Amino acid sequence: MRPGRFKPYYLYRFLRWKIGDRSPLTAVAKITNKCNLQCDHCPWWKRDIEDANTQEWFTALELARKRGVIQLIIEGGEPTLREDLEVLINRAKALGMLVMVITNGTVDLAKFHPDSYWISVEGVGETHDKNRKEGVFDRLVDNLNKNRDVNKTTCVTLHKYNVSEIEDIASFFSPLTNGIWFNFMYPYEGSKDIALSPPEQKQVAEKIIRLKRTEKYDIINSYSYLRSVGKSMDKKRKHCPSFLTLLIDVDTTMRQGCTVEQIEDCKCELCNAGCYGELAQAMKLKPDAINFLKRTMGLDSHKLFWLN
Numbered sequence: 001m002r003p004g005r006f007k008p009y010y011l012y013r014f015l016r017w018k019i020g021d022r023s024p025l026t027a028v029a030k031i032t033n034k035c036n037l038q039c040d041h042c043p044w045w046k047r048d049i050e051d052a053n054t055q056e057w058f059t060a061l062e063l064a065r066k067r068g069v070i071q072l073i074i075e076g077g078e079p080t081l082r083e084d085l086e087v088l089i090n091r092a093k094a095l096g097m098l099v100m101v102i103t104n105g106t107v108d109l110a111k112f113h114p115d116s117y118w119i120s121v122e123g124v125g126e127t128h129d130k131n132r133k134e135g136v137f138d139r140l141v142d143n144l145n146k147n148r149d150v151n152k153t154t155c156v157t158l159h160k161y162n163v164s165e166i167e168d169i170a171s172f173f174s175p176l177t178n179g180i181w182f183n184f185m186y187p188y189e190g191s192k193d194i195a196l197s198p199p200e201q202k203q204v205a206e207k208i209i210r211l212k213r214t215e216k217y218d219i220i221n222s223y224s225y226l227r228s229v230g231k232s233m234d235k236k237r238k239h240c241p242s243f244l245t246l247l248i249d250v251d252t253t254m255r256q257g258c259t260v261e262q263i264e265d266c267k268c269e270l271c272n273a274g275c276y277g278e279l280a281q282a283m284k285l286k287p288d289a290i291n292f293l294k295r296t297m298g299l300d301s302h303k304l305f306w307l308n
Helices: 011-020 054-066 085-096 126-130 137-145 164-172 199-214 223-228 234-241 274-283 287-296
Strands: 026-030 071-075 098-103 116-121 151-156 180-184 245-248 254-256
Touching: 026 054, 054 085, 054 245, 054 254, 071 085, 085 098, 116 137, 126 137, 151 164, 164 180, 164 199, 180 199, 180 274, 199 223, 223 274, 223 287, 245 274, 274 287
Parallel strands: 026 071, 026 245, 071 098, 098 116, 116 151, 151 180
Antiparallel strands: 245 254
16 A cells, blocks of 8 residues: 555545444554563563464454555564564555564664564663663664664653653664654553653653754654643543554454553553554544654655555
8 A cells, every 4th residue: 555546545534433433544463472672661572372373464464454454563572583574564565554563673674674664762872771681772773773774763662761861862863763753651560660650741741842843853743642641531541542453463363452451451541652642633633643644654744645
């Protein structure tokens, strides 16, 4: 699926959603729980579920496309550890989906060819390594320098360890990637308790807004999402557009809804996740949130949201 004939695809889907259609827009595919890191705040590598094989994933991708998915987000674990990752990427593209791979950036990015990479970052230097492993930051930076021509976005998970380094992170990674996206850590049960509270998240979001306004760095969060952080939790729970996401687990079981609920009951009052936050604003037809979706789905930001 690429920009082509002028067909108002998003508007078409939006109108269907408004009259009760609940077909998903995005699929999040956890193709493996295996990871070469064991981050303290991540619960996914701790699960013991066998990975589905290549053919089972082909079937899952075909079903996802039939259900309306136009963007595939591949994650893990660490998805680049699967030997058939390039095969799965090519299959999804052949089905007409735009493909994003979320990675810790320790494996050579040139090995695979998604439409874009999102590189998971937690800080600069020791801050990044604190939740991961010593030396991981240097490996990441070396990999980014070797792959400057690859389309990649810095995906920053904000928490108590790195919240004071927001501008340092934006400054360091802006020359190395094609944009900076800030997200807020969710406090999974059994993980290290370093998540920010909703009031703290609101203060941080206001800081990001001020930094974004300086235009010194390419921060791709929408203002609409950032202004919503930490506000109206009851209303947010009611209007969270989690149905727009199709979750495909490592064994290819599928469900629509909240990613957190793959593991535990979601504590919505503590969640300001950017993925659903941006979707919520796009569902209100906020232009900057729709621009965010266009950019993350591989479309040029100056074009209207038209798809074949």
